[in-house]
Amino acid sequence: MGKTPLLVLAVAWIALLAPSVLAHHDPVIFADYDTIYRINSTGTFDIFTAPPGTRIVSFAEDSTGVLYVGLECDGCPYSDGIFLKIPGGIVFRERETSIIGVFVDINDQVYFAWEFEEWVVGVPHMDYVYRLDPGGPVNVYTSPPYWSVVSVAVDSEGSLYVGLFCFDVEPFCPPEPRVGSLIKIPGGTVFTTNGIIRDAYVDIYDNVYFTSVDLGLNRAYKLDSRGIISELFTAPSGVEVEGIAADSQGAVYLSMECSGCPTGDGILLKIPGGIIFQRPRTRLVDTFVPHQVPVLLVHGIYSDDTMWDQVAAALSSPPYEYHVYRVGEVLGQKGLVPNNGEIRGLASQLDDAIALLGAKKADLVAHSMGGLVSRWYTGSYAYRQDVRNIITLGTPSKGAPIAADPIAEFFGSLAGDDPADFGREQMIPGSPFLAELNAQPNQVPHAAIAGTSLPTNLLLKILLCVVQPSYCFTSLVTDSIVPESSVNIPGVTCYESPVTHSAELGPAYYTESGTIAAIAALLEGASPLLPPCPLSAAAAAPQNVQIASAGGILPPGQEQAVFPPLQLDLPFSAALNWTSGTLSLELLSPGGFVVNASTFQNYPNTTYEAGVFGNATVEWLTLSSPEQGPWTVRVKAVNTSQPEPYTVTLFMTKGVSLLVATDKDIAAPAEPFVITARLTNGTSPVLNAAVAAAIGKPDRSPETLLLLDDGLHNDSLAGDGVYGNLLANTSLAGTYTLTVNASGFAGGTYFELLGKAAVFVQLLPDLSISAKDINFSDHRPLANATITISAMVHNIGTGPAENATILFYDGDPAGGMLIGRNATDIPANAASAVSIPWPMLPAGTHTIVVFPSPYNPFLDANYTNEQASRKIAACSNGTISGPLWTGEQQCGDTKGIPPQ
Numbered sequence: 001m002g003k004t005p006l007l008v009l010a011v012a013w014i015a016l017l018a019p020s021v022l023a024h025h026d027p028v029i030f031a032d033y034d035t036i037y038r039i040n041s042t043g044t045f046d047i048f049t050a051p052p053g054t055r056i057v058s059f060a061e062d063s064t065g066v067l068y069v070g071l072e073c074d075g076c077p078y079s080d081g082i083f084l085k086i087p088g089g090i091v092f093r094e095r096e097t098s099i100i101g102v103f104v105d106i107n108d109q110v111y112f113a114w115e116f117e118e119w120v121v122g123v124p125h126m127d128y129v130y131r132l133d134p135g136g137p138v139n140v141y142t143s144p145p146y147w148s149v150v151s152v153a154v155d156s157e158g159s160l161y162v163g164l165f166c167f168d169v170e171p172f173c174p175p176e177p178r179v180g181s182l183i184k185i186p187g188g189t190v191f192t193t194n195g196i197i198r199d200a201y202v203d204i205y206d207n208v209y210f211t212s213v214d215l216g217l218n219r220a221y222k223l224d225s226r227g228i229i230s231e232l233f234t235a236p237s238g239v240e241v242e243g244i245a246a247d248s249q250g251a252v253y254l255s256m257e258c259s260g261c262p263t264g265d266g267i268l269l270k271i272p273g274g275i276i277f278q279r280p281r282t283r284l285v286d287t288f289v290p291h292q293v294p295v296l297l298v299h300g301i302y303s304d305d306t307m308w309d310q311v312a313a314a315l316s317s318p319p320y321e322y323h324v325y326r327v328g329e330v331l332g333q334k335g336l337v338p339n340n341g342e343i344r345g346l347a348s349q350l351d352d353a354i355a356l357l358g359a360k361k362a363d364l365v366a367h368s369m370g371g372l373v374s375r376w377y378t379g380s381y382a383y384r385q386d387v388r389n390i391i392t393l394g395t396p397s398k399g400a401p402i403a404a405d406p407i408a409e410f411f412g413s414l415a416g417d418d419p420a421d422f423g424r425e426q427m428i429p430g431s432p433f434l435a436e437l438n439a440q441p442n443q444v445p446h447a448a449i450a451g452t453s454l455p456t457n458l459l460l461k462i463l464l465c466v467v468q469p470s471y472c473f474t475s476l477v478t479d480s481i482v483p484e485s486s487v488n489i490p491g492v493t494c495y496e497s498p499v500t501h502s503a504e505l506g507p508a509y510y511t512e513s514g515t516i517a518a519i520a521a522l523l524e525g526a527s528p529l530l531p532p533c534p535l536s537a538a539a540a541a542p543q544n545v546q547i548a549s550a551g552g553i554l555p556p557g558q559e560q561a562v563f564p565p566l567q568l569d570l571p572f573s574a575a576l577n578w579t580s581g582t583l584s585l586e587l588l589s590p591g592g593f594v595v596n597a598s599t600f601q602n603y604p605n606t607t608y609e610a611g612v613f614g615n616a617t618v619e620w621l622t623l624s625s626p627e628q629g630p631w632t633v634r635v636k637a638v639n640t641s642q643p644e645p646y647t648v649t650l651f652m653t654k655g656v657s658l659l660v661a662t663d664k665d666i667a668a669p670a671e672p673f674v675i676t677a678r679l680t681n682g683t684s685p686v687l688n689a690a691v692a693a694a695i696g697k698p699d700r701s702p703e704t705l706l707l708l709d710d711g712l713h714n715d716s717l718a719g720d721g722v723y724g725n726l727l728a729n730t731s732l733a734g735t736y737t738l739t740v741n742a743s744g745f746a747g748g749t750y751f752e753l754l755g756k757a758a759v760f761v762q763l764l765p766d767l768s769i770s771a772k773d774i775n776f777s778d779h780r781p782l783a784n785a786t787i788t789i790s791a792m793v794h795n796i797g798t799g800p801a802e803n804a805t806i807l808f809y810d811g812d813p814a815g816g817m818l819i820g821r822n823a824t825d826i827p828a829n830a831a832s833a834v835s836i837p838w839p840m841l842p843a844g845t846h847t848i849v850v851f852p853s854p855y856n857p858f859l860d861a862n863y864t865n866e867q868a869s870r871k872i873a874a875c876s877n878g879t880i881s882g883p884l885w886t887g888e889q890q891c892g893d894t895k896g897i898p899p900q
Contacts, residue, residue: 026247027321029067030255030268030277030287031056036069039268039277042318048086058112058151060104061290064525068110068132070099081114092130092137101129101152101163106204106291106361107388108525111140113149113162129162141185150180153200153208156360160185161208163197182210182223190223203246204291204359211241211254220244220254220271233271236260243286248294248323248359255284293361293388294323295523296330296353300368300394301423302415304328304335307367314516322523327353327370336373340416340423343369343433347377354386361388363523368482368501369423371395371448372437379440379702390446391522393515394479394501397438397448398486398743398752399429429486430744435690436704438752439741442491443702447522449515450487450533451479451499484533494533549756551647551665554583555854556640562648565630572623573651574633577616577661581640585619585648590629595621616661642863643854647757656681660693660740660755663714666859667761668798670731674714675738676724677707677755681746685721689744695727698734698761707740733762763799764861765828767852774850774870783843783874789819790835791850791868795826797861805853806834810846821853845873 027040029047033055036048048067050056053075061067066085073080081097084090092099094114101113110132116125127149129141141160143149151163164181182191182200191197195214202208208223209232218235232252235241238260246252252271258264266282269275277284295315297308305326316324328335330353336346350373354362364387366374371392378387396403403412403424412424426433477484481501488494495518518528550562576585587595593603597619600608605624612618635646645665651657656679663674675693679686691707707723709715715724723742730736736759743752769791777788789808795801804826808819820836851867852860860866 026249026289026292028245028247028253028268028287028289029059029061030243030253030284031059032266032279032282032284036067037277041321044277054082056285057098057100058102058286060102060110060288062104062108062110063290063293063523064108068102068104068112070102070112072098083112091132100127100150101200103153103201104290105154105202106156106293109154111152111154111160113152115148115150129160150197151200151210153202155202155206155208157206159187161190161200161202161210163200163210165196180212180214190227191221191229198241199243199286201245201288203289204248204293204361206360207246209244209246209252211244213240220252222252239267242284243288245287245289247289248292253287253289255287257283292323293363294325294357294359295363295365296357297324297326298350298364298366298370298374299327299335299339300366300370301340301427302412303339303367311365311516311519315519320516320520322520325357330356336370338417340412340421341418342422343372343376343426344380346373346423347380348382350374350377351382359386361386363387363389363391365391365393365519366395367393368395369427372397372427375440375446376437378444379437379704381702383443383702387444389523390444391519392446392448392487394451394482394487395448396427396482396486397434397489397492399427399431399434400482400486401429402481403427404429429750430690432690432692432706435741435743436692436706438489438743439692439694439704439739440702441694441696441739446491447493447495448487448489449495449497449518449530450477450484451482451501452477452484452496453479453498453500488533495528495530496533497530549647549649551645551758552635553643553645553859554635554637554640555643556637559634559636562633562635563650565632566650567629568626568631568650570626572626573657574621575649575651575659576619576635576646577659578644578646579616579664581642581644582638583617583619583640583644583646584636584638585621586634586636587621587623588632588634590627590631595623616663618659618661620659643859649755656686656746656751656753658740658742658753658755660738660757662738662757662759665759666764667730667759668764669733669761671761672726672728672730673759674724674726675705675707675740675757676715676722677740677742679721679723679742685719686744686746687719687721689723689742691723691740691742693725693727694739694741696737696739698732698736703729730761735760760859762859763828764797764859765795765799765801765804765826766797766861767801767804767826767866768794768796769850769866769868771868771870774848774868776872779872781841781872781874783841783876785841785874786837786839787841788835788837789848789850790833792831792833793824793826793852794831795828798828799858800828801826801856801858804856804858807851807853808836809849811849813849813851816849819848841874843874843876845871847871
């Protein structure tokens with residue numbers, strides 16, 4: 001009788017929440033112990049059934065439809081916890097455990113947690129959270145002793161939210177009988193309860209949802225991005241809340257068991273909305289909403305949002321049901337404005353649109369110039385790591401030849417919003433903008449679709465042939481506007497589509513292998529039913545290929561092999577550059593012939609060049625008929641007084657060549673350095689090229705720098721084929737990698753080349769020793785005695801000298817005797833004393849030379865001030881003559897004068 005009011009209350013509450021129509025585009029998956037279901041706008045479907053002897057505990061699904069399921073195997077000998085990937089099979093299994101939490105984040109990274117099913121008070125146990133990497137599970141969290149992991153979720157930045165539970169194990173648990181906590185790692189505790197954190201979920205906006213069972217009360221909470229916790233739902237008596245998830249529209253889904261209902265129902269509740277699934281005699285144990293990242297459509301030049309009408313309608317309808325937005329729609333305007341404007345400026349509008357979407361990630365689908373806008377944004381300073389994928393259709397990454405035609409210039413200024421028509425000018429092949437864009441590193445996965453059909457309309461075809469005769473030749477694969485070789489760039493996955501530039505979005509191509517299906521497949525991480533672009537297309541433009549580039553630091557009098565033996569069977573060049581002293585480049589042929597500056601005339605069809613390039617010295621060997629087989633490339637220090645940094649670059653040498661250099665290999669923080677690039681076609685300079693350097697900084701932030709040949713940007717003379725500029729933003733210590741992209745025309749042929757270099761920016765020590773810094777424990781020693789030699793080594797530089805080895809020689813180090821060595825750490829602007837013993841001191845006068853080892857693990861800012869010497873005489877009768885401080889003392893009959 002006492003339970004009747006509770007049952008009546010629960011039934012009445014259920015009646016108020018009558019089943020509602022599911023009106024959303026996010027699929028929701030939920031499970032009881034036996035079955036996982038999917039529910040969407042078309043109905044409810046079974047998608048997985050647990051094998052006999054197992055039961056479902058937790059699960060999640062990634063954006064491609066791959067399902068990850070945590071099982072308890074009660075029918076196994078050791079009550080195993082099993083983690084399944086479907087399709088795929090078992091990826092993890094552990095005895096006497098339960099896979100208690102499974103989560104897939106917005107980046108499709110999979111996490112799962114397991115807890116011990118059996119543990120004994122007094123015997124410490126820990127539970128674990130794993131990240132599923134390609135090589136297998138990686139432990140990312142271990143619970144404190146006696147604390148159990150109950151749930152796990154992860155935000156877009158990789159922060160873990162872990163539900164923990166501790167049951168009355170002093171002193172490990174707080175004094176309450178039951179303690180549950182939601183902790184953020186890194187960050188600490190964000191919520192505590194006298195119960196259990198049953199489930200946790202993070203949506204695409206990084207809001208955290210979780211459920212709590214606290215002294216019989218079942219509640220659901222939301223922790224928003226500001227750190228504010230609000231209560232979403234309190235279950236009536238007889239209802240237990242298990243799982244929680246939220247869709248991209250903010251609706252919350254709770255999987256529950258209504259033990260107070262007459263038939264013990266399992267219920268899936270939507271808030272707001274009501275009950276959307278109910279089944280008697282079941283218990284829903286978990287729910288999950290696969291992250292639906294919004295899709296943002298970016299139009300091309302001379303166009304606006306209306307171009308996407310049919311694509312947007314198709315992608316947002318079954319069977320796809322993506323959340324699709326157009327860039328102008330989000331900004332409250334007709335599209336990108338002006339539609340032919342300067343691309344960098346349009347990229348800032350794209351930045352605003354992504355920010356207004358609010359999601360931590362967005363997928364970009366872009367047509368034509370819209371792809372350049374998208375690529376510029378994701379390579380710029382403004383980029384906030386908020387793009388998951390870029391899919392481009394007919395995007396001219398290397399430019400469109402038609403953009404340079406006067407007819408296009410005339411009609412373009414009429415068709416666009418901006419009479420200056422900046423966007424068209426930036427799409428001319430070899431433009432400075434494209435060089436700067438293509439020099440930027442790819443930070444986002446990028447798939448491209450290239451059209452391959454000329455228009456069927458004869459008049460349009462004739463017009464295109466008049467404007468661009470190259471389009472009339474079948475050797476140029478094009479969609480009538482953009483050649484495939486411009487779409488298919490390095491680092492991009494490219495597919496061919498048999499359509500024209502305008503038909504890439506047309507309704508006639510909504511086939512199984514068409515544009516819409518291809519976009520959907522790429523959004524889901526699958527390959528579309530389109531043929532890949534030929535591998536040769538991406539590499540067709542460059543005529544000169546950089547084979548390899550490497551560098552090092554060469555001590556005085558040494559030589560180094562720069563690369564492992566290389567198979568260089570085709571004509572090639574090797575270029576060595578350095579900044580001081582004299583180095584020599586040598587190539588050792590497979591037959592043992594040494595090719596260098598002195599012997600190149602004796603090797604067939606070989607030329608040698610040397611000169612000054614910027615502030616660097618360059619040696620360049622070109623072999624037109626090399627032997628087939630392994631070649632060794634080495635560098636010798638011919639005449640250097642200090643370790644010398646160098647770079648060697650190998651090229652295939654047909655056509656245009658690019659050599660990249662800097663005015664220094666080592667710089668101090670905030671010290672600018674010059675980047676120069678020399679372009680030659682044979683022996684002639686290449687003029688009017690577009691050259692830009694992508695700067696890879698120590699903190700991985702991107703920067704691009706245009707290099708100019710105008711005589712005003714540290715490039716020597718105007719019009720000499722040497723392009724340069726000054727990089728001033730060097731405040732961070734570390735390695736700056738430089739990737740230079742050069743494109744243009746030489747001899748009527750388009751080229752595109754890449755070259756590389758590096759500069760080390762660091763605080764450098766500057767070790768200094770003078771004669772007065774050298775002292776002896778006995779200035780008048782007897783022969784065969786033991787003395788101690790001490791040296792005070794100063795570091796007048798800005799960086800520490802760690803583990804600095806100091807050498808002590810008797811006589812000139814080139815032919816003298818090493819007495820000993822000792823190592824010390826010398827901080828910046830400090831000094832350190834270094835000492836060694838010298839036993840069995842030979843009779844006579846000795847010149848003691850002290851200097852740092854040239855093989856120290858650091859570079860020195862100045863190698864000219866770090867060697868000093870002082871004389872000492874060891875006399876058999878204990879007498880010397882001559883003042884000690886002059887270094888002229890010698891054995892004699894008169895006592896010397898102590899040093900001053």
